[in-house]
Amino acid sequence: MLFPYLLKVSLLLGVLTLGYRWMVQFETYSKFNRLLLWLNVLAAWSLPLIPLPNWGPTRIQAEFHQSIPKIAQAAPAVKHKIAAYNPAPTVVSHQRLSSLNQKLKSLHVMQWLLVVYISGVLVLASHFFYQVGGLVWVLLRSPKEKSDRRVVFVRNLRSNSPYSFFQWIIVNPEKHQPGELQHIIAHETEHALQWHSLDLLLAELQRIVLWFNPFAWFHQKLVQANLEYLADRAVLDGGFERKQYQYSLLNAILCTTEVPLTTSFAQSLLKNRIKMMNKKPSHYLAWGKYALLLAVLYVSSAFVAPYTLTLVKLPPSILRPALKTLATNDKVNFKEVSSKILSLGPSKAESLIEELKKKTPETTKAIQPSRSKWVIKKNDALFWVISPLATLDDINEIRNEVKSFDAELNINSIEYDPLQSFIARITVHVNVKSGSSSTAKEGTDRYSPMKGESGYLTKSGSLGTGSVPNELEKQLQMDYEKALALSKKNEPYYFETRLMEKITALGSSSSHAFDKNTLNGAAAESAFRYDGVGKSTDNFLKLEPEHRNSELYLNSKPATFTELNSLSFDLVRSIKIIRDARGKKYMIVYTN
Template identity: 30%
Template structure:
């Protein structure tokens, strides 16, 4: 549950940054195509960046002290009758209810679109193919279909309508609208997402108006057509349509002087900010591994796990972990505990037999880890899968446990120094 809430927080923080970047630097620019790309990539990036290990792009591995691991580990014993419902569960329920409500709203809009489609028929006006609707509506397009009630418009209006909607169709603007509708459904509690959805729709209209005028359409005639058409018939919220609410700003942007190429530098300035903001909010793979490790610990039966006796001891269960000997104190000869611990580390309780390596030498298959004196071991490294096979060949298909003996027993003594966990990139 914590991971779900963390993901929700990460996505919404970056969406807010993307929106503020657009409002502060890009909204007044006339580079509508670049604004569209920015909003699209920003929305998609916000959804996927929590799954990316961005910080690992700049370093090969992470080394954590045992104290850092212990911050995640609780001395966990399930209690009889312990409450399982928390504030986090309540929050997820509230978020889920809002999501369901907006999904129902989107479903109703799609049903309304299906109704309009059923009450229309394929038609053609000059070079434009469209669906002629049997009742008055505000003209709109959805993917590659244009919906118009032909009888309510004269020829000059139809010319402007079809030029406008044909640009929506060829530009696949419906993809932008649906993407941000889905973002709104998942992040309805974020006010910046509502504003971002409106900004996306506005920018699409600015882009379309600009391309219509670039085709040589008279500016004043086109603006008058917008004013007339947007007051007629029923509107469909899910499609690209003539929108009276944004008409004033659209006319202002049509009359605005084109932005200079010098202002393109704002995009180059904003891009690294968004990327590094994602790197800042991303939980590293090391932390994710530790959280997963702790969840595994809680699932292991008590009689299988070594007892945690003090802060210097920790039971770890994850492939690709390199542990110093004191991080897992082997209790030699006690109920075969050592062998089961190594098995937990490598195979999560399976019966597969790993390959044992001591100081670079392969040990015989009859080797028993319980016979090893823990005071002579400096470190244990566990490898599995492709990493193990790449090191030792097919013999290591069941995994490898590497043992490194101490160079100076007397110097180490009983001290527990330099304990750490290194997470490898396997």
């Protein structure tokens, strides 16, 4: 999954980077451009992970995913005729070389690609840390002087050109005239105050991860240029004379040695920087370009976001009786009917299919045997259910059945209640050849069961959620009711878990518990002496007066001191006493 994700990120970053370069790079809204460059990175890395909402360009996405199989089927098979070439055989008798060749041949192409990719990341990451180490070394060894503008000046006599790194400004005063030095300090101070080094570090990290993508390198250059425009504009707005500032800039660039990961007064973008300094403020109509760029982002999301709904051109036979009700005439065109459903959008389409499924008469003669009680195969369709009481073995059996349909079911996350009695939350991802679907189900909290997850898929490549046969639906409902009963039964223990979380949030805590036998046996006297808990002579629970100030509970409900002292000892199952970091006591009495 790594390479498809990185390719989607690269595609989206390339589109957004080119859009920025062609449309808005030289507009004078440099502050907004900085925000836009951050947005480009955020969108490129997040959109491939986020399924499109109902208001997104889902129709474009659906048409795109439907067109790809058509194009692939229509394309003629290309067969290359390779001329026979039989060179004289070369005999290598070295056993180690032969063994190595066998191992190399056994490596999968994707494994080789992974090795190459990680190697590139490691090389660039090593270079990155070397650069950071060099900067830290300079900062540690050079004399420093703080200013009243929250920046620190670092005097480095080996530096030919000034630069800044976060709040540090590294400069060699002996290399510059007083007027030029004033321009340099003003420029680098703006870099430091606006935290431009953060932008450069983000762009550098992205370039390391996407080293194979030329747009990641280009994006870094665009970020660097925009930061210089921002600093130049801030200096000129501060009252410095434009021509003199540009002469200082030209003089500094003639003797520059750029330091990576830093913002420098002498960055070699002279022509464009002077162009931006002399440019009139952009017309308000230029905002139309930004709107167009956001539209490009909106449409591009359709090609990289996870595809969450796939409707087959020819629906499975179990759905056809119900789909006939949507046809406009007696001659049913199932492809046309499916297209109509698809045009409704993912959520409405899935709801409609679920309704149609309920109206579809059940057929038993087409049922095929299944190894899992949570899977039913009918005709060319497979229906699956994950109940709140499902074990990991149950889920593995479902996965194996799904594999028999050339599909894959993965559990992205699963969370049980604290007592591991039932599933409280689950996220399921199903992959088929033509698309994928991700769904999540959860209870009201981690102490309540989810209602169950279900879906179907066909050998022709369709998939969906819900809409399972009645027998599976009944099993699922029975398990959900059992899970609810367990949740109610375990409520006292859940209450204790919640209480302990609240107490430990305040600091350290201690606790100990007594069962009924302890309070009625040989250790009863010791328990009453040290913890003030025991059995009275008339067979009631007995608490010492010191517990009046404790926080008292009967099972999961608040209780009073008098109420607990009036409780029949025969009903007591166990008692737990907790002390928080402040010394406050909490007591929970559990009954049968």
